[in-house]
Amino acid sequence: MTDIRAILRARLDAAVGGEQVLSDPAAVEPYVSDWRGRYHGRALAVVRPGSTEQVAAVVRVCADLGVPMVPQGGNTGQCGGATPDDRGNAIVVSLARMNRVRAVDTANATLTVEAGMPLAMVQQAAAAEGLMFPLSLAAEGSCSIGGNLSTNAGGHAVLRFGNTRDLVLGIEVVLADGRIWDGLRGLRKDNTGYDLKQLFIGAEGTLGIVTAAVLKLYPAPRTRGTALAALPDVAAAIRLLSELRQTLGDRVTGFELMSAYSLALSRKHHPTLPDPCPGHPWYALLQVDDSAIDSPVPQQLERALNAALESGVVHDATIAQSGEQARALWALRENIAEAQRRDGPNIKHDISLPVSVIARFLDEAREALEAALPGVRFVTFGHLGDGNLHYNLAAPEGVSPDAFLAHTVLANRIVHDLVAAHGGSISAEHGIGQQKRDELVRYKSAVELDLMRTVKAALDPSGICNPGKIFRAGS
Amino acid sequence: MTDIRAILRARLDAAVGGEQVLSDPAAVEPYVSDWRGRYHGRALAVVRPGSTEQVAAVVRVCADLGVPMVPQGGNTGQCGGATPDDRGNAIVVSLARMNRVRAVDTANATLTVEAGMPLAMVQQAAAAEGLMFPLSLAAEGSCSIGGNLSTNAGGHAVLRFGNTRDLVLGIEVVLADGRIWDGLRGLRKDNTGYDLKQLFIGAEGTLGIVTAAVLKLYPAPRTRGTALAALPDVAAAIRLLSELRQTLGDRVTGFELMSAYSLALSRKHHPTLPDPCPGHPWYALLQVDDSAIDSPVPQQLERALNAALESGVVHDATIAQSGEQARALWALRENIAEAQRRDGPNIKHDISLPVSVIARFLDEAREALEAALPGVRFVTFGHLGDGNLHYNLAAPEGVSPDAFLAHTVLANRIVHDLVAAHGGSISAEHGIGQQKRDELVRYKSAVELDLMRTVKAALDPSGICNPGKIFRAGS
DSSP, X not given: XXXXXXXXXXXXXXXXXXXXXXXXXXXXXGGSBOTTSOOBOOOXXXXXXXXXXXXXXXXXXXXXXTOOEEEXXXXXXXXXXXXXXXXXXXXXXXXXXXXXXXXXXXXXXXXXXXXXXXXHHHHHHHHTTTEEOOOOOTTTTTOBHHHHHHHTOOOTTHHHHOOXXXXXXXXXXXXXXXXXXXXOOOOSOOOSSOOTHHHHTTSTTSSEEEXXXXXXXXXOOOEEEEEEEEESSXXXXXXXXXXXXXXXXXXXXXXXXXXXXXXXHHHHHOTTXXXXXXXXXXXXXXXXXXXXXXXXXXXXXXXXXXXXXXXXXXXXXXXXXXXXXXXXXXXXXXXXXXXXXXXXXXXXXXXXXXXXXXXHHHHHHHHHHHHHSTTOEEEEEEEGGGTEEEEEEEOOTTSOXXXXXXXXXXXXXXHHHHHHHTTOBSBSSSOOTTTTHHHHHHXXXXXXXXXXXXXXXXXXXXXXXXXXSSSOTTO | OHHHHHXXXXXXXXXXXXXXXXXXXXXXXXXXXXXXSOOBOOOSEEEOOSSHHHHHHHHHHHHHHTOOEEEESSSOOSSSTTSOOTTOOOXXXXXXXXXXEEXXXXXXXXXXXXXXXBHHHHHHHHHTTTEEOOOOOTTTTTOBHHHHHHHTOOOTTXXXXXXXXXXXXXXXXXXXXXXXXXXXXXXXXXXXXXXXXXXXXXXXXXXXXXXXXXXXXXXXXXXXXXXXXXXXXXXXXXXXXXXXXXXXXXXXXXXXXXXHHHHHHHHHHOTTSOOOSOSOSEEEEEEEEESSTTOOHHHHHHHHHHHHHHTTSOSEEEEOSSHHHHHXXXXXXXXXXXXXXXXXXXXXXXXXXXXXXXXXXXXXXXXXXXXXXXXXXXXXXXXXXXXXXXXXXXXXXXXXXXHHHTTHHHHHHHHHHHHHHTTOBSBSSSOOTTTTHHHHHHHSOHHHHHHHHHHHHHHOTTXXXXXXXXXXXXX
């Protein structure tokens, strides 16, 4: 063991320089636990390559010696996908030093960046050109664009702009054998054979290491409207969304559903936040954007909301009169997760469903869960337009959150069985990682699992790319 | 040979019923030549399954007996991808009988259809629900949605709605061993493992047979503006596009560039068409759409064009004052290809480039081609916003088109070398088929070709799925 460690160390030092190979336990520690402290692993070393060629050199070392490697960006994943397991035979490959803009092409509306660049820096680089990179999510200050690609991250702007997959024109990947695939094309149309980038996007590093990407940029929004609508039920929210999309088209860029309990929780822990339309069971946070300066879109939103009030779809509404008011409305939504954390752990589900069955699903799930877990409280919120709900369960009044967590398996079974029965997904935007690999086996068809394993075996035959993620190791 | 033919015939009869297995030469003929008469092959039989189970049964027969199979939809491909080769050892699997709508979900804005349904019928099924399926292309009356998926078809609406790949949420595929993969999910977010559908979309039937798909629908456009702008050069067209997208966002749904020679050709063969802004070198056909009924978008288009006239970006413009005028402007664009055909064959290129290099590419290509082929005429038109040009070369005045075609290899080399040098694609929207498989080998990197072959070998290890397409057989 000492021999292989020494050989590995020497070869990694040669690949990236000794100062970029961390093996001191204190230095390694931040890389072998996830940010929420739910996953802890061990690693032979943490390697910090500074270029694609250095990543390739590291991968060749791993391929030669049969050492598993765990790629890591900002270490903000939700499912343990960037945390090594506890066998201690792997290295972590941190992309953090690869954080440069490689090219800006404003006329083509593309930006070529390295994988380790934080998402917020990508957004800033686009804004500096008067354009916008629309991917936006809570961790944007620290997550990396390579991690966003590898998990096909979702976020707040999917309704209008799609998931990360839809925002990528080309990628560069270091393959499992250390070869570099340069697929950094900036083309909106290219039908020359298989679209290989699609394989690596969302693969959570199990097929290779994404090192750079060509991203699509959009005109920056220059007129914005923000509102909060109070709704009698989820069916009304779906109807409101449909009406807004008919009249405002793709200028509807945000439609966030929130249960009254979610909002109350947000305000409980952030008492300075407003309480604009009290006393209703459901709320929707709405945003409209237009790239034109003098767009009538805020007035159109107001008219659409008035029509919805008259027809009874909406029971109350408030429109932000300033950027400050708009930010306060968004803070209500964005602080739900933080409020949950302060209130004690929840049993969380990141699910999606066809929009048409969401209302039925919520009724059925509530009934089943209240029967199984009397007094359970529902922290339901999410991106309704994408069919994506964060369907989280809080302990009944007076029950300790930790005791409640003992029901996780039961709650998962009820929720995920219903999601599957309605043609939904048990992981809408967070991926599989370590957390959901057994659920994956339960809910995917044998044919689909076999296809996935066939792809994995073809692209990573020796199984060194992020083993134990998506698939249980050896499965 | 007779034995295997008899065994094959008996088993295919058992799979789909004898009346759906065609082997009479006259019955087979329409299936073994492409619609333009450029590719002619032979087949042991044409099989017309009526269900996914029947497709699976046919594929199991082929897998057992090692018989290659060529899937075919509307037989409207541009590159010979649905035509068998002349070895005569394959069967054609026609999806034409699988043309049903399986499900409509208006609240989820999805439509589930079988692969053999003609695109125009898909559009009509969406319209019947008050929604729109945006894929639109010249062959829409006869091409099938399965062929659109398998070639990742482009068309007129890519600027706003993306390629076919972007319009598909789920698919059903019969794999190379005859198993059925049911991936018919109607979800806008789903990060449960590899996104396998991406493999089969655009694979031209070389990895399996797509039998059904869940398609995304959109609000139908209810206000429309159409205009023709005359431009001094391509750089001005790119600037106009950028300005329109800034002020009108994604309501710009069409931006078709046309050279003066393209328009003159269209009018030469369709003399009743209008000649709205004569005397300029370049033209752009513009369309804006809004899903709102009383949208100001036509007036916004007029204002934007007036501003562009004042700033000198546009030299003349006309705005359609009626649906009839709008159709006449579109007819100018849509009749270019037909006019080319009547004028005699061209040397055609379906290329894409980063928008930022199109003007430079056109200058360099013109210079190189005029030096190599004095008097060559340029039939340049295409989807500028996607960076996609149909860059076609017509014979010099007085030179017979057939004699000019002898220069095809030379012209391809000049055009495709320049496209590759500028980071472009040699097949933007038509695919590879038989036509461009050698060009693919010339321009793709060794790593990318190897990755593609790895995928092919993993999913179709015995090589029975549409052999000789994308890859030359045995390569």
